[in-house]
Amino acid sequence: xxxxxxxxxxxxxxxxxxxxxxxxxxxxxxxxxxxxxxxxxxxxxxxxxxxxxxxxxxxxxxxxxxxxxxxxxxxxxxxxxxxxxxxxxxxxxxxxxxxxxxxxxxxxxxxxxxxxxxxxxxxxxxxxxxxxxxxxxxxxxxxxxxxxxxxxxxxxxxxxxxxxxxxxxxxxxxxxxxxxxxxxxxxxxxxxxxxxxxxxxxxxxxxxxxxxxxxxxxxxxxxxxxxxxxxxxxxxxxxxxxxxxxxxxxxxxxxxxxxxxxxxxxxxxxxxxxxxxxxxxxxxxxxxxxxxxxxxxxxxxxxxxxxxxxxxxxxxxxxxxxxxxxxxxxxxxxxxxxxxxxxxxxxxxxxxxxxxxxxxxxxxxxxxxxxxxxxxxxxxxxxxxxxxxxxxxxxxxxxxxxxxxxxxxxxxxxxxxxxxxxxxxxxxxxxxxxxxxxxxxxxxxxxxxxxxxxxxxxxxxxxxxxxxxxxxxxxxxxxxxxxxxxxxxxxxxxxxxxxxxxxxxxxxxxxxxxxxxxxxxxxxxxxxxxxxxxxxxxxxxxxxxxxxxxxxxxxxxxxxxxxxxxxxxxxxxxxxxxxxxxxxxxxxxxxxxxxxxxxxxxxxxxxxxxxxxxxxxxxxxxxxxxxxxxxxxxxxxxxxxxxxxxxxxxxxxxxxxxxxxxxxxx
Ligand code: 6R9
Numbered sequence: 001x002x003x004x005x006x007x008x009x010x011x012x013x014x015x016x017x018x019x020x021x022x023x024x025x026x027x028x029x030x031x032x033x034x035x036x037x038x039x040x041x042x043x044x045x046x047x048x049x050x051x052x053x054x055x056x057x058x059x060x061x062x063x064x065x066x067x068x069x070x071x072x073x074x075x076x077x078x079x080x081x082x083x084x085x086x087x088x089x090x091x092x093x094x095x096x097x098x099x100x101x102x103x104x105x106x107x108x109x110x111x112x113x114x115x116x117x118x119x120x121x122x123x124x125x126x127x128x129x130x131x132x133x134x135x136x137x138x139x140x141x142x143x144x145x146x147x148x149x150x151x152x153x154x155x156x157x158x159x160x161x162x163x164x165x166x167x168x169x170x171x172x173x174x175x176x177x178x179x180x181x182x183x184x185x186x187x188x189x190x191x192x193x194x195x196x197x198x199x200x201x202x203x204x205x206x207x208x209x210x211x212x213x214x215x216x217x218x219x220x221x222x223x224x225x226x227x228x229x230x231x232x233x234x235x236x237x238x239x240x241x242x243x244x245x246x247x248x249x250x251x252x253x254x255x256x257x258x259x260x261x262x263x264x265x266x267x268x269x270x271x272x273x274x275x276x277x278x279x280x281x282x283x284x285x286x287x288x289x290x291x292x293x294x295x296x297x298x299x300x301x302x303x304x305x306x307x308x309x310x311x312x313x314x315x316x317x318x319x320x321x322x323x324x325x326x327x328x329x330x331x332x333x334x335x336x337x338x339x340x341x342x343x344x345x346x347x348x349x350x351x352x353x354x355x356x357x358x359x360x361x362x363x364x365x366x367x368x369x370x371x372x373x374x375x376x377x378x379x380x381x382x383x384x385x386x387x388x389x390x391x392x393x394x395x396x397x398x399x400x401x402x403x404x405x406x407x408x409x410x411x412x413x414x415x416x417x418x419x420x421x422x423x424x425x426x427x428x429x430x431x432x433x434x435x436x437x438x439x440x441x442x443x444x445x446x447x448x449x450x451x452x453x454x455x456x457x458x459x460x461x462x463x464x465x466x467x468x469x470x471x472x473x474x475x476x477x478x479x480x481x482x483x484x485x486x487x488x489x490x491x492x493x494x495x496x497x498x499x500x501x502x503x504x505x506x507x508x509x510x511x512x513x514x515x516x517x518x519x520x521x522x523x524x525x526x527x528x529x530x531x532x533x534x535x536x537x538x539x540x541x542x543x544x545x546x547x548x549x550x551x552x553x554x555x556x557x558x559x560x561x562x563x564x565x566x567x568x569x570x571x572x573x574x575x576x577x578x579x580x581x582x583x584x585x586x587x588x589x590x591x592x593x594x595x596x597x598x599x600x601x602x603x604x605x606x607x608x609x610x611x612x613x614x615x616x617x618x619x620x621x622x623x624x625x626x627x628x629x630x631x632x633x634x635x636x637x638x639x640x641x642x643x644x645x646x647x648x649x650x651x652x653x654x655x656x657x658x659x660x661x662x663x664x665x666x
Contacts, residue, residue, distance in 0.1 A: 004449060005460030005528055007518050008606040009434075009546040011391050015398070016430040017407050021380065025427020027289040027441070035441035042442045043070075043470055046285040047277065050321065051085050052076045053250030056277070060468060065509045066488045067475065068468040070278030075250035078257060078280055079155035082320035083118055084248060086111045095325045098299070098348050099144050102191035102331025109144050111323070114151075117144075117239070119246035121152030124239045128183060128215045132157030132251065135181040135259070137213075138306075139172060139203055141165045141190020142330045145219050145235065146306045147316050149185045150258075155248050159256040161271070164307030164625045165190055165199050171269075171647050173206035175261050178271055179477060180212050185235075187219040188226050194335050196222035207231065253277030259477045260309055262415045263624070263648045270486070271477030272309075272415045278470030280317060282419040286440065287318030290409055290423050291352045291381055299378070301327035302354040303341070308626040309415040310385055313471075314354060318419070333359060338366045342374040353401070354383035354411075358559075358627035360393045363401075365558030367582040371400050381426050382408045386627050388527045390549040391434035398433070412436040412463075412527055414513065416487065418471030421445060422525055434549060435524045443469055447517045447525060452491040452510055460518035460543075462531060464491060465511040472511075487511050516543050533631050535564030535572050540609055544631060547574060547612070550605040554598055556584045561621050561629045562612065565638035573613035575638040576602075577621060577658065586617050614638075620654045634658070 017025070035042035040059045047056070056074030086094065092112030099107040109117075130136060136158045140146040146162075153160040161179045163172050165187075176184070184207065189198040200218060204227055207213045218226065219235040226232075255276045261269035287293060293300060300319055304310035319326050327348050333341050341363070345353065363371070382402050384394070389410050398408050408431060412422040421443050424431040431437060439445035444466040447455050455461045476483040488494035492510030516528035528534075528543035535542045544562050551560040559579040564572035578598065580586055586594060595615040603611035622630040625648065636643050637659055646652060 004455065005516050005518060005534065005541045005543055006609075007458060007460050008542070008610055009549055010520075011432055011434055013391075013395075014430045014432050015407065017427050018405060021292065021407065022427045025425070026292050026294075027425055027427070029428045031289075031425075031441040039442050039467065043281065046442070047071055047074075047281040047470070049284055049288070050076060050081050050277075050280055052277075056253060062468055065468075066484060066494065066511070067480075068472055069254050070470045071253040071281070074253040074277050076253065076277055076280070077155060077248040077250050078276055078317065079118055079122070079151045080248040081280060082151055082154075082317065083111060083115045086323045087115050091323060094323070096320065097144050097147065097326055097328050099328045100330065100344060101143075102194070102329075102335055107144060114148070116244045117148045118151045118155060119244050120242040121148050121239045122155040122246045122248075123242040124217070125152055125156050125158060125183070127238075127242070128217075128233075130156060130158050130183055133256070134158045134183075135179040136160050137172070137176050137179070137181040137184045138162040139165055139167075139184060139186045139199060140219070140306070141187055141199065141221060142305060142328060143187065143190065143219065143221055144328065145187070147320070147328075150306070150312070150316050151320075154257060155246070157249070157251045157255060159258055161259045161261070162307050162312065163261070164305060166192070166197065166625070167307075168647055169202050169205040172202060173209045175269065175271075176206060176210045176213065178261075178269075179259050181210075182212060183215050183217065184213055185217045185219075187221045188224045189222040191222065191331050193332050196224055198222075198224055200224075200226040204229070251276055254474070258312065260312060260415055270479075270482065272473045273475050273477050274418050274471065275474050278472070279418050280321060282469065282471035283313040283318040284321040286420040287314060287322055287324075289425060289440065290411060290420050291354070291383065292426050293319070293322050293324055293352065295323040295325070298324065298351045299327065299348050300324045300352040300354070301329075301345070301348070301350045303329065303333075303359065304354070304356070304385075305625060309418070310354075310626070313419050333362070339370045339373065342371045342376065345376055345379065346374040349378040351378050352381045352383070353379060354385065356386040356627040357384055357389040357393055358387065358623060358629070360384065360389065360397050361552070361559040364393060364396050365579055365582055368400050376401060376403060379403075379406055382406050383411055384408065385411045385413070387629065388529060388545040388549075389434060390545075390552040392549070392552045394433035407431060408433075410434070410436045412525075416473040417465070417469070418473065421465065421469070432520075432524060435520070435526045437524050439525075445525065447519050448491065448510075452495075455519060457519050457521050457523050460516065460528065462490075463513045463515040463517040463525075463527065465513065466508065533563070535562070535574060537564065537572055537574065537609060538570045542574070542610055546606060547576065547602060547610050550602045550610070551576060551578060551598060553605065554601045556580055556594060557598065558582070559621060561631055561634055563631050563635040563638055565613075565635060567613065574610065575634075576612040576615045577618050577634055578615055579618060579621065591617055616658075618658050620651070620657060622654050622658070623650045624648050625650050
């Protein structure tokens with residue numbers, strides 16, 4: 001990619017916060033000034049929201065960049081912060097988790113219940129020989145024990161590595177091996193799409209390839225038959241029989257809390273390492289600031305899976321450290337019906353909803369009538385994460401779910417950043433549909449050109465982060481060099497010098513996020529997708545996001561994915577895959593009429609340069625378990641290649657459907 005990204009899309013709608021929300025917001029506009037005046041003091045103040053067994057001596061040690069240390073000398077226990085302190089403050093009876101199983105069974109878990117389970121699980125971990133610094137793999141469905149298992153690890157100082165339930169034997173075993181884990185916590189299975197889906201057989205096969213595993217703790221969820229080995233122990237025969245007394249020991253602020261693997265498009269998965277004090281400080285603070293959580297009255301629901309970083313930071317650590325009451329749902333959004341989400345919002349009177357653009361666009365496809373049938377008046381803040389949210393999807397979310405009242409916060413961050421970095425503040429920002437707006441107080445995000453110079457307003461380029469932040473990744477597990485190469489060698493002090501760089505080079509270290517972005521005329525930041533996906537059409541750098549947003553702005557389109565396919569005349573040409581909205585008729589000639597109309601619509605919205613060469617109408621798009629579109633597979637289809645790595649695909653049947661449709665096309 002050369003200096004800039006073409007800036008084709010313009011959006012002028014803007015929505016200031018409701019007055020009452022603004023007046024009572026947890027974080028107000030002065031926070032930006034306060035953080036700008038003294039960034040480290042600002043973070044130290046946020047760290048004080050937590051309970052420390054020993055205070056820190058120094059806020060940030062950046063003497064050995066890019067290896068940061070935060071709150072040096074401080075000691076705390078993460079589980080104590082997420083559970084015990086709320087019980088000690090008299091909130092033991094408060095609901096922590098309203099859990100809803102897919103078949104409709106429910107459990108209500110209070111903070112006192114959570115304390116009991118986490119303490120019991122911590123005692124069992126100790127009995128099984130797990131001590132501080134050991135690694136534990138967690139492979140579970142969305143049941144309360146998933147949070148309990150993570151917190152129990154944190155409580156005894158073990159480093160957890162959560163793997164999406166449903167990932168393959170290969171994915172699970174390579175992650176266990178890379179982290180050299182001693183224990184797996186799993187379940188017989190979980191419910192997905194109306195039926196039990198087994199997990200234990202995958203664990204059995206994986207463990208057979210992983211000699212480091214000494215024990216497997218198995219939760220009974222579905223009651224399916226399971227094979228049994230002498231490493232296996234039932235959770236209900238161990239944890240649930242263990243003593244509920246356990247005193248949490250504090251750990252060093254830089255003690256490893258978890259490893260979470262990100263797949264990326266090439267190479268082996270990267271084990272992103274997060275530590276204790278800085279991570280909890282920023283997840284807790286951002287959850288408080290971005291969702292304006294009022295723990296006494298709000299009911300919060302993040303629809304992510306715990307296998308995704310969003311589940312770590314915004315189901316477990318952020319919300320629980322803030323004493324939130326939240327909803328946790330086991331299953332898929334279309335079981336038993338496509339109204340399940342709205343039924344749950346209505347039933348639990350959810351006030352803060354945090355979900356992904358993929359789900360919002362799916363809901364658009366399913367039609368406006370479904371949410372219209374429910375009382376969604378409890379909602380006061382809506383959040384989005386995972387991909388750029390197209391302006392039309394943002395508008396639909398605000399209108400049909402937020403009933404035109406609620407702020408929408410589009411939150412940009414990554415597994416690597418650990419917590420939200422760029423987002424509106426719901427009581428401060430006049431948000432624009434499709435923009436993540438501005439870095440949070442204490443965060444320095446920037447959009448730069450090839451030479452790491454900030455682009456002017458109206459320009460596009462690469463998203464970077466300039467100063468270390470508390471919840472930043474500390475390294476890639478076992479691979480410091482890859483950590484430097486991947487994130488720190490594109491720009492700034494680390495550029496082109498490999499690991500020979502020293503702090504004395506005088507240049508600033510710049511974190512390369514791998515995302516394209518632009519700054520609009522007011523300076524607001526718009527994310528434009530992964531730089532690997534940027535298309536080069538007749539010498540113009542065009543982002544996939546802008547073309548997709550143009551397509552989604554057409555009333556017949558629910559969702560779209562575009563890729564640049566090799567083309568003899570233009571270098572690359574735009575090929576678009578489009579899912580029509582629910583009621584759109586695409587039978588016979590109607591389909592061709594629609595694609596012709598859509599090609600013209602894009603040309604009219606963005607200019608002729610962005611007109612797709614070809615548009616395919618498809619029933620589904622290939623997505624990861626966290627809902628990100630896998631454009632690389634669509635590119636393989638568009639260029640008539642056999643498919644690359646499909647191990648992280650959510651539903652493998654989708655690619656067959658798309659490839660078949662492609663064969664039928666010219
Ligand atoms: C939290 C999470 C990180 C990548 C990131 C970017 C994309 C996430 C976004 C967004 C535009 C947003 N991304 N949030 N793009 N707007 N609000 O998703 O972590 O799974 O590691 O993915 O997701 O491309 O670089 P992770």
